[in-house]
Amino acid sequence: MATNADASWIVPDWPAPARVRALSTTRDGGVSTGPYGLADGSVGGLNLGTHVGDDPAAVAANRARLAARLPAMPRWLEQVHGCAVATADDFNADREAPPRADASVAITPGHVCAIMTADCLPVLLCDAAGTVVGAAHAGWRGLCDGVIEATLARMSAQSGPNPVWLAWLGPAIGPSAFEVGAEVREAFLQKARDNERQAVESAFRPGAPGKYWADICALARTRLARAGCTQVFGGDACTVTDADRFYSYRRDRTTGRMASLVWLDR
Numbered sequence: 001m002a003t004n005a006d007a008s009w010i011v012p013d014w015p016a017p018a019r020v021r022a023l024s025t026t027r028d029g030g031v032s033t034g035p036y037g038l039a040d041g042s043v044g045g046l047n048l049g050t051h052v053g054d055d056p057a058a059v060a061a062n063r064a065r066l067a068a069r070l071p072a073m074p075r076w077l078e079q080v081h082g083c084a085v086a087t088a089d090d091f092n093a094d095r096e097a098p099p100r101a102d103a104s105v106a107i108t109p110g111h112v113c114a115i116m117t118a119d120c121l122p123v124l125l126c127d128a129a130g131t132v133v134g135a136a137h138a139g140w141r142g143l144c145d146g147v148i149e150a151t152l153a154r155m156s157a158q159s160g161p162n163p164v165w166l167a168w169l170g171p172a173i174g175p176s177a178f179e180v181g182a183e184v185r186e187a188f189l190q191k192a193r194d195n196e197r198q199a200v201e202s203a204f205r206p207g208a209p210g211k212y213w214a215d216i217c218a219l220a221r222t223r224l225a226r227a228g229c230t231q232v233f234g235g236d237a238c239t240v241t242d243a244d245r246f247y248s249y250r251r252d253r254t255t256g257r258m259a260s261l262v263w264l265d266r
Helices: 056-067 140-145 147-156 182-191 194-202 216-226
Strands: 002-004 009-011 020-024 028-032 085-087 103-106 113-117 121-127 133-138 165-169 179-181 204-206 211-214 231-234 258-264
Touching (some): 085 147, 103 113, 103 147, 113 133, 121 147, 133 140, 133 147, 133 258, 140 147, 140 216, 147 216, 179 182, 182 194, 182 211, 194 204, 194 216
Parallel strands (some): 085 103
Antiparallel strands (some): 002 009, 009 020, 103 133, 113 258, 121 133
16 A cells, blocks of 8 residues: 555555556545544644534645646545445436435546445456546445446446456455344345355354454455455455544444545556
8 A cells, every 4th residue: 555645645565467557545634623623633633524523714725725736626426325326427426416325337448437435445446457437335235236347337338348357356344343233144144145155154252242343445345356356455444443444333433434446547
């Protein structure tokens, strides 16, 4: 995992084609303050969420700072923890209301797929030929219901024959911080295929009575493999335990949002 020293942004360390560009923001590099600021509450937070209670002017300034480093304003989504996939080529975030979706794909150079997170898993995707990119918001509900498979299915429809997929897993709640109830484990087991069951069981470590510690990255790798993607990178940054770098809803409740973005170079 490489970091942009100028803005403390993460540049994915994955063998994507040169024309595939990607980054993931941290909480540093903006103008927000308080719970949306730096870890000590001081000014400097790069909160990109308009729905979390931050000063709208600060969010607008933060989004402008981000857009200045991109070929265009990101195609933001109204994320609802579902499986709908938008095509970023079909809407303009500057002039239209964001679509209700938890993933987007693009084949047009300069159209930036973007998702926001503060513990949920951001999954960036591309094909090895560099013809299509995608971004998926994989909270446990969307992941369990198939948001990754839906995203790759949409990308397959826009790629060449026999695509080779690459994925990068961005900052998310780690396996030592993600305590869930038995119903979450059961939901994944109910949807696991026979050849996936052992991997799914291993992704849930017993905790307190009726509780488990869940490894959301391991669960995502299982679903990526199901969809034909076995080249998976990242997944080594925990949003909860690294307060200096990341916003975390599980840790703080009132907090900002980070973005993970992917696009094709013009």
